[in-house]
Amino acid sequence: MNVETHVAAAMEGISAAARLLADGGLVALPTETVYGLGADALDPVACAKIFEAKDRPLSDPLIVHIPSIDWMGRLAVASEPARLLAEHFWPGPLTLVLPRREIVPDLVTAGQETVAVRMSSHPVFQAVLEAFGKPVAAPSANRFGRISPTCAADVLAELGGRIPLVLDGGPCAHGIESTIVLVDGDGLHILRNGPVTEEELAAFAPVHGSVAGISAPGGLLSHYAPRTPMRIGEAVPKPNFGFLSWQCTGDGFARVEHLSKTQDLREAAANLYGAMRRLDEAGLDGIIAEPVPETGLGAAIMERLRKASAR
Ligand code: TXA
Numbered sequence: 051m052n053v054e055t056h057v058a059a060a061m062e063g064i065s066a067a068a069r070l071l072a073d074g075g076l077v078a079l080p081t082e083t084v085y086g087l088g089a090d091a092l093d094p095v096a097c098a099k100i101f102e103a104k105d106r107p108l109s110d111p112l113i114v115h116i117p118s119i120d121w122m123g124r125l126a127v128a129s130e131p132a133r134l135l136a137e138h139f140w141p142g143p144l145t146l147v148l149p150r151r152e153i154v155p156d157l158v159t160a161g162q163e164t165v166a167v168r169m170s171s172h173p174v175f176q177a178v179l180e181a182f183g184k185p186v187a188a189p190s191a192n193r194f195g196r197i198s199p200t201c202a203a204d205v206l207a208e209l210g211g212r213i214p215l216v217l218d219g220g221p222c223a224h225g226i227e228s229t230i231v232l233v234d235g236d237g238l239h240i241l242r243n244g245p246v247t248e249e250e251l252a253a254f255a256p257v258h259g260s261v262a263g264i265s266a267p268g269g270l271l272s273h274y275a276p277r278t279p280m281r282i283g284e285a286v287p288k289p290n291f292g293f294l295s296w297q298c299t300g301d302g303f304a305r306v307e308h309l310s311k312t313q314d315l316r317e318a319a320a321n322l323y324g325a326m327r328r329l330d331e332a333g334l335d336g337i338i339a340e341p342v343p344e345t346g347l348g349a350a351i352m353e354r355l356r357k358a359s360a361r
């Protein structure tokens with residue numbers, strides 16, 4: 051794998067992106083959560099290139115991004131609660147795991163009987179889907195197990211030389227990946243916390259814990275990981291350590307990144323991966339991450355800090 055990676059200003063690159071997808075190629079695109087690496091979801095050979103570019107194991111299924119809500123019923127069996135959730139939260143940062151239909155390639159579902167579906171609200175992503183006219187499978191545009199990219203430069207750092215095109219749509223609004231929810235007969239099971247919170251979901255159906263045997267990204271203990279060892283803890287400085295701050299000043303640390311100077315969880319989520327990346331690139335011996343309150347979006351942030359610090 052050695053291709054020249056072009057970065058295109060988003061609006062100019064839309065037709066080039068749609069053409070690449072139609073030719074069975076890959077393109078990195080902005081979404082409202084993180085950047086995704088897209089391919090034609092109904093073409094298994096195109097999707098295989100995603101696994102190759104990311105060094106991703108074939109056992110890890112892909113999320114299918116749909117151009118319009120009617121595609122949900124073509125790809126999956128959508129129950130009443132699934133339809134209600136889709137109508138309320140789409141387009142937006144919610145992924146629904148539903149029983150699949152035959153049309154979805156096995157490679158996309160990793161052989162499972164379910165498929166993960168979402169509809170992005172990002173205008174660039176929507177414009178590409180509209181031009182392409184079909185669903186696009188897109189995981190986060192990072193190498194497997196690494197920090198998800200929240201701007202075009204992050205995608206280049208992860209996949210430059212491996213993919214032909216990145217559409218630059220600026221920084222992602224949410225900065226963390228979509229909430230993943232399995233919808234079944236007894237209600238909702240959150241497989242990955244994200245921008246749509248448990249509190250918001252509970253208004254639609256009972257929310258249960260995750261389900262044994264169902265793998266989400268989350269199935270893996272270590273994920274979203276910087277290369278520098280990281281742990282969650284209090285602001286006790288050590289030589290050549292970095293500090294990922296929620297509210298302490300981090301005095302005495304070699305480098306400090308603040309998630310949000312006003313302790314705003316949305317801002318913290320949007321800054322999280324960029325801050326982790328900067329600390330990771332600073333040549334530190336370790337990183338200490340200050341815990342954030344585990345309410346609302348804080349649950350999603352803490353889930354990622356725990357995974358980033360698992361070894
Ligand atoms: O915000 C997001 O969801 C981003 C943007 C690009 O849309 N995508 C994303 O994809 O985070 P990815 O592949 O990095 O994480 C999605 C995770 C996969 O790791 C997989 O474990 C889980 O979703 N997943 C996909 N299909 C599934 C299924 N049928 N059942 C359970 N989990 C599934």
Ligand code: MG
Nearest residue numbers: 189190198267
């Ligand atoms: Mg990912």
